[in-house]
Amino acid sequence: MDLRELRYFVYVAEVKSFSKAAVHLRVAQPALSRQVRKLEAAIGVDLFVRTGRGIHLTPSGTILHRRALTLLRQAAEILEDVRAGGEALAGTVSVGVVPAAGAMLLPSVVRVCEERHPGIRIDIVEGGSGYLHERLLNQELTLGLLHNPAPHRDLAIHPLLVDHVCLVGPGPGAGPLPPCDPDFPRMLDTLPLILPSRPHSLRLLVENALARRGRTPIVRQQVDGLMVIKALVRAGVGYTVVTHGTVADEVEAGLLSAVPLDTEFEWTLCMGLHRNAASAPVVGAVMDIVRSEVGRLVSEGRWRGVSRMATTPVEPRGS
Numbered sequence: 001m002d003l004r005e006l007r008y009f010v011y012v013a014e015v016k017s018f019s020k021a022a023v024h025l026r027v028a029q030p031a032l033s034r035q036v037r038k039l040e041a042a043i044g045v046d047l048f049v050r051t052g053r054g055i056h057l058t059p060s061g062t063i064l065h066r067r068a069l070t071l072l073r074q075a076a077e078i079l080e081d082v083r084a085g086g087e088a089l090a091g092t093v094s095v096g097v098v099p100a101a102g103a104m105l106l107p108s109v110v111r112v113c114e115e116r117h118p119g120i121r122i123d124i125v126e127g128g129s130g131y132l133h134e135r136l137l138n139q140e141l142t143l144g145l146l147h148n149p150a151p152h153r154d155l156a157i158h159p160l161l162v163d164h165v166c167l168v169g170p171g172p173g174a175g176p177l178p179p180c181d182p183d184f185p186r187m188l189d190t191l192p193l194i195l196p197s198r199p200h201s202l203r204l205l206v207e208n209a210l211a212r213r214g215r216t217p218i219v220r221q222q223v224d225g226l227m228v229i230k231a232l233v234r235a236g237v238g239y240t241v242v243t244h245g246t247v248a249d250e251v252e253a254g255l256l257s258a259v260p261l262d263t264e265f266e267w268t269l270c271m272g273l274h275r276n277a278a279s280a281p282v283v284g285a286v287m288d289i290v291r292s293e294v295g296r297l298v299s300e301g302r303w304r305g306v307s308r309m310a311t312t313p314v315e316p317r318g319s
Contacts, residue, residue, distance in 0.1 A: 001042050003071075008032055009035075011024055012032070016056060018032055047064060066138065073094075089117045089281055090119030091119070092120075092121045094123045096124075096127060096131075096141040096145070100246040104245060104303055105145070128200050129200065132144040132272075133149050133150065133152075136155060139276065143273050143286060145270075146269075147163070148204075154275055155272050157271075158272070159270050160291070161303070161310055163269055165205070165243055165244075166258040166259060168180065169257045177236045184239075185259060189218065191238070193219050193238055194219075194220060194223055234250070268310055269310075271291075
């Protein structure tokens with residue numbers, strides 16, 4: 001199995017046609033078919049199911065396609081690093097980020113990176129912490145900015161800051177439910193909550209914190225999308241639990257209300273990467289920019305609701 005065979009396989013898998021892939025790759029279709037059959041013979045499994053209506057991946061082919069994409073990306077990054085040599089840094093760094101932190105941090109990170117290292121390109125993937133954690137383990141992302149990542153021997157975790165978490169409700173006069181007041185945190189297990197589904201780190205944070213008190217949350221609705229959650233809370237459907245910075249603008253505008261929860265509900269924003277990527281110079285350069293921009297935004301008061309900087313390594317909580 002070599003990189004050319006993997007590249008041919010990936011193109012066929014993505015266009016679902018040997019003829020279309022052959023045109024794109026500028027090779028004869030019989031030669032392309034032979035390369036894929038050779039790959040199947042070397043691995044010992046069928047990668048495609050061939051029918052009169054076309055082709056599609058087998059379960060083994062699906063696994064190889066995902067891993068081949070990672071391997072081809074890493075090979076391209078190796079070439080970029082080698083070509084850069086001791087000169088200006090160049091390459092692509094894929095960064096996965098949770099929505100609220102991404103909106104706050106990445107615009108300045110990308111801008112600073114373009115100024116300092118114009119040869120580095122940052123590709124951005126947005127998602128929940130659990131999704132990003134899995135993609136880091138599969139080496140489908142270079143860096144991840146995520147909350148409370150589960151410790152893993154293959155990942156290096158660098159805590160950045162501790163976010164203050166609030167109970168969030170509708171604004172004044174928004175609907176049938178009253179806005180949050182200072183007594184609401186004591187009644188958290190009696191309120192109708194709108195939370196992401198498991199294993200979202202926020203859902204686990206709430207459940208674990210209440211479980212330590214012998215209590216359980218009332219999850220009225222499961223919603224895996226921050227914008228929809230906030231829209232439902234604004235409409236008075238229920239309450240949610242998020243970081244203060246996530247809803248600061250809506251609270252100031254009177255669309256939402258928020259009261260702080262205690263320290264059991266703190267959320268640590270961490271930067272994680274696979275240990276195989278830890279020594280790449282371009283990765284180190286982007287990590288340095290992320291750290292410096294986090295510190296700058298917090299010191300300037302622009303990252304609102306932060307409890308404190310995580311300046312020393314801590315064991316991330318949650319799963």
